[in-house]
Amino acid sequence: MELEIDIEGWPKGEWEALARRAAAAAMGVEPALANRRLAVSLLLTSDAEVHALNREWRGRDRPTNVLSFPMMSRAQLLALEAKGPPVLLGDIALALETCAREAETKGISLADHFAHLVVHAMLHLAGHDHVTSEAEAEAMERLEIAALAIMGIADPYGDRDHGE
Numbered sequence: 001m002e003l004e005i006d007i008e009g010w011p012k013g014e015w016e017a018l019a020r021r022a023a024a025a026a027m028g029v030e031p032a033l034a035n036r037r038l039a040v041s042l043l044l045t046s047d048a049e050v051h052a053l054n055r056e057w058r059g060r061d062r063p064t065n066v067l068s069f070p071m072m073s074r075a076q077l078l079a080l081e082a083k084g085p086p087v088l089l090g091d092i093a094l095a096l097e098t099c100a101r102e103a104e105t106k107g108i109s110l111a112d113h114f115a116h117l118v119v120h121a122m123l124h125l126a127g128h129d130h131v132t133s134e135a136e137a138e139a140m141e142r143l144e145i146a147a148l149a150i151m152g153i154a155d156p157y158g159d160r161d162h163g164e
Contacts, residue, residue: 001023001027001033001034001035001036001038001039001040001089002038002039002040002086003019003020003023003039003040003042004039004040004041004042005019005042005044006041006042006043006044006045007044008043008044008045008046008049009044009045009046009096010044010045010096011096013111014111015044015114018111018114018115018118019042019114019118021115021151022114022115022116022118022119022122022147022151023040023118023122025115025119025147025148025150025151026118026119026122026123026126026143026147027122028146028147028150029143029146029147029150030122030123030126030128030143030147032074032077032078032126032127033089033122033125033126035077035080035082036082037080037081037082037083037084037085037086037087038080038086038087038088038089039086039087039088039089040088040089040090040091040092040122040125041088041090041091041092042091042092042093042094042118043091043092043093043094044093044094044096045093045094045095045096046095046096046097047063047095047096047097047098048063049093049095050063050064050066050067050093050094050095050098051063051095053067053093054067057069063095063097063098064095064098065094065095065098065099065102065117066092066093066094066095066099066117066118066120066121067092067093067121068090068091068092068121068122068124068125069090069091069092070089070090070124070125070127071087071088071089071090071091072087072089072090073127074126074127075127077089077126077127089125089126090124090125092118092121092122092125094114094117094118094121099113099114099117106156108154108156112148112153112154112156113156115148115151115153116144116148116153116156119143119144119147119148120140120144123140123143123144123147128140128143141157144156144157145157
């Protein structure tokens with residue numbers, strides 16, 4: 001997978017390397033993401049920018065931690081052949097202030113929260129959803145936990161039961 005990363009206003013750090021590790025971990029738990037033809041655009045930006053994107057594309061007039069904009073359905077992703085030109089899987093945008101606030105509230109590092117949100121968004125791009133049903137939410141959480149474990153990051157959901 002090709003990952004194009006644009007960083008606007010985030011503090012100095014290893015964001016690009018961490019994003020690549022998180023994407024690789026997501027590929028490790030969701031094989032459909034491992035197609036070499038796929039490309040993902042990742043924007044690290046401000047609450048104001050994510051707020052504008054959320055209002056324009058989702059009709060929600062507020063900032064949020066992460067937005068994902070899939071460019072293909074799960075069926076299209078699963079049917080994508082390994083050979084051929086690059087294909088845009090989708091776009092992801094993360095809001096610094098909201099991510100930092102959430103990390104502080106959770107008592108975790110911004111880097112760990114960032115990695116979790118990148119994994120979460122990558123799974124959305126792969127067609128996973130946590131809104132349509134509790135069963136799908138639990139399945140998505142299990143994938144997130146497994147991907148973060150690959151990275152050595154603790155379960156972000158704590159002691160909740162994940163249907164295992």
